[in-house]
Amino acid sequence: MAKKLPEIVAKRLYENVYVCMRCNAKLRTTLDKVKRKKAKCRKCGSKNLRLKAKERRGAKA
Secondary structure: OOOOOOHHHHHHHHOOEEEEOOOOOEEEOOHHHHHOOOOOOOOOOOOOEEEOOOOOOOOOO
């Protein structure tokens, strides 16, 4: 089960943080810019971004 983070910490780590689908670089931008394809990765230039995952994925013990 995932541990509950304090609200301030969760906001800093996950609010408006997106990850590039091509190179996995993190960047902070708004949802509006991502939807209109105005935001791009500063590392590779890709415009395919996704929200940063709040829970880890993988094998469950």
